[in-house]
Amino acid sequence: MAEEKLPRRSEDFSAWYNEIVSRAELAEHSPVRGSMVIRPNGYGIWELMQQALDKMFKDTGHQNAYFPMLIPLSFITKEAKHVEGFAPELAVVTQGGGKELEEPLVLRPTSETIIYHMYAKWVQSYRDLPILMNQWANVVRWEMRTRLFLRTMEFLWQEGHTAHETEAEAEAETLQMLGVYRTFMYDHMAMPVICGPKSDSERFAGALRTYAVEGLMQDNKALQAGTSHNLGQNFAKVFDLQFQSREGTLEYAWNTSWGVSTRMVGGLIMTHSDDDGLVTPPKLAPVQVVIVPIFKTDVEQAVVMGAADAVFRELKAAGVRVKLDSRDSMSPGAKYYDHELKGVPLRMEIGPKDVEKNTVVIVPRVELSKEEAAKPGRKQKLFVPREGLSERVRQLLDALQSQLFDNALARREANSVRGTTSYDEMKALIERDAGFIYAGWCGSAECETKVKEETKATIRVIPFEEFRSAVQPTHCIVCGGEARHEAVWAKSY
């Protein structure tokens, strides 16, 4: 049958990405332009992301709630910057029940307006603060060009919305949630991200400050994987979100909002996957281990299936997400390719020889540097005793999780350029897709715009201290003026 190979990443990255999404059955286009159907394999990843994040939100004191999808148009237009930012991508409902509506409704592009409108009703005094809520929802933004997971007209996300007594408290919340995203991306997605504030031009419409986590994909384009906003009192003022303070005065509350979306699934794909298909970190893999039984005769089949089933039950009892691939009419080899394409972290082969020796063969999806190396041109194969198997499997899953992180971090650092002081050199670097470019910036919008217009690269983030270069730039790479920040520049999704 010889299924066609995937396009190579090095030859056509976006064709490679599209093929993975399609062939691993993660998602496909719906009949409506720009919107997508998320299939079980893709949704399974999203569900695991949700579970992990939801727990982190609860652990930091947040509660889930749900606000409706239809928002009065007048709400959106109340905050000047907010309308300006979202007007071009609004989907508006003008008819209902066969009649023209008195006031058009928009499909939420984000929920600040409706949420702060409601908070205003719930808050009287400082005793009602803080409000710490999150919602899991879909949002709609009319996009010109779409890519599955990375940018679609409707997407799934979570949006946290909080209200606080003081600016300091709101700022602390904004940073705390950015930290939650960062931890999630490190520990679960195995995706190293750099964190920090956005420049003014990249700030969320209506926010005081926007912070982001940014990953570097394998084509050296940056992906904004999550944002956290300090909204100041902008929305509170517009929606009359006031409270009586401890001193008896009437004050506007301070708000934050923060979100991550199904875009992370795209980030996951572009961070780890290879020319053989999808690669999923064990913590987010709907199937962590797949067992492929191997046999020729009926007698062998009975013995092998017995052993495979026992292993299956043992792993399942140990809390491993395991699947026994008992499809007949498909050769073991064909199954190997299939599971590699779909990104299953560990493949376990059980055949007559294994049963005889009381072992199994485990093949990790990505080579583990701490295990016996693979023979040249072959996949790494580990011969594992049946005794203590579930413990060993756990250990290998953990090892794979950290291996993926290490690989991604090494790749990002190999594609980060620091110390450039010449604008011409910077242009040349961007021209050949060099990755993250750390350079001095005077802080002016003029210099930022100039770079964007001349190179298509933008400031992804002004990195927090721990992400900054050892030697800090002293001059703006564009105008040569005094550098107020070190900025990270890259082309982005």
Add this chain to the structure above:
RNA sequence: CGGGGCGUGGCUCAGCCUGGUAGAGCACCUGGUUCGGGACCAGGGGGUCGGAGGUUCGAAUCCUCUCGCCCCGACCA
């Protein structure tokens, strides 16, 4: 909205120029032999060619209109 491409079984595509009433590979179904890196043989089901109109004895093929999709550029999580 500007530039390019494409709509033919589930998928990828050939056929269109030089009209004659639809074909391949993969997938699917049945039976048998296979099975430690993409199995093979035999048999079988499934499309009226994006839509509408026109030319013609006859249209997937020619003409007109129309709808939709994809890719590249201007906006964005």
